[in-house]
Amino acid sequence: MAALLCCSSTKLLLPLSLNSNSLPLIISSSSISSNTHSTSFLSRVSFQPSKTSRINNNIRCQAQNSLDSTVYKGIYGPWSVDSTDVREVILYRSGLVTAAATFVIGGSTAFLPDDFFLTNVLNQNLDVFYALGAGGLGLSLFLIHIYVTEIKRTLQALWAIGVLGSIAASVRLAQPVGESLPQYVVDHSIAVWFIGPLFAALTGLVFKEGLCYGKLEAGILTFIIPSLLLGHLTGLMDDGLKLSLLGIWMVLFSIFAARKFTQPIKDDIGDKSVFIFNSLPEKEKKDLLEKLGQADLTQDID
Structure with missing residues (x-):
């Protein structure tokens, strides 16, 4: 039950008995926006x-x-749905596409021949792809709709720690030896400790998407991402297995990002009445719950 609280589309968060015939x-x-903190x-x-x-x-x-003229029951x-919702959802999904695209482009160097002209070009820009991907993920984590604020803040904190660790590893470890950060991580598995939190945040995001929407690719990614990183860190995986998992990750991440645009906008918004309620002071929450209870009782009597 606790896990379902994080899903922006779940229908199980019903603290009150409200139905369509007695609403x-x-x-x-105009007062309902997931990022609007109304005081009235x-x-x-x-x-x-x-x-x-x-x-x-x-x-x-x-x-x-x-x-959108459709009215949803919260x-x-x-x-x-209003224009602000649409803009935020598009940005959220665009962040995921950016993260997936840059990851696939950067990861493709592991499968391209060393003497291929494109391989050298990509290798010279791996840090750029990594930064763009991290930025896209950060944008999505900033805009993600999760009912439980603590879970959202945890994912954002992991992302921030991972970004700081990536910068530290790049400046202090990779650049002095003339390598990009991704290549340094490949050559020195201990560096996974620096970038790991960022990918832990990504794992949390795909877990949320898989849980809320039942997406198979997201569910598989939840296991692929930590398995590959831990396998590389511990040295328990051979290169063949790591390449296989990397290839699966690239394919599933691409499918995951592309399929986000096949969902209705409202799916990524969730129940906006929950977000505005959560932003209220405790006194106003209590007053609202009392009024809702009284009104519901009145309708039942009628």
Whole structure:
């Protein structure tokens, strides 16, 4: 159950008994944004002790200014997709595409012939690809929608530690011997300790995606990523097995990133009413829960 709390699309976070026939809550579409910290959320909430048809009409009126006219039922009220949501989701997915593309480009050097003209060009720019990929991952982790804030902050902290470790390893270890950071990690397995947290953050992201959306490639990546890094760090894997796992990682990461754009925008948004509720002060949360409970009771009586 705790794991399901992190999924932005899960339907199991139901602290109240709210159903489509007794929904008493009307929320202005402009007030619901996953990154908006409203201090007057309660003032935007109105409770209608009228019949269901009148409530539905009001909901449609509230959603007229949203980008998507579809109104979704949230735990704390209805919500719609707006332009800010679309922009954030596109940036989130673009970050994943950047991370996947740069990883595949950089990783391809392990499979290209040494005398191939493109191999030398790629090897000279491995640090650039690594930096772009890390930046893309960071963007996605900044915009990712996870209900449990502590989990999101943990992934972001791992990413930050991994970035700092990567910079330290590059400046203090790789550059003095004239190597790129990725090549140095390949040649010196101990360097995995420096970059490991960044890839731990990536593992957490794909685990979340696999858990929430049931994506097979994400589930497999959850095991492939740490297995390859730990196998390289400990020396328990031979080069053939490491190359096989790297190839599988490249293919699955590409599929994972590409398939993100086949999902509806709302999937990556989650229930916006949960995010706005979580941003409220404790007093306002308590007041809102009391009002929701009273309104729900009124509807049951009607």
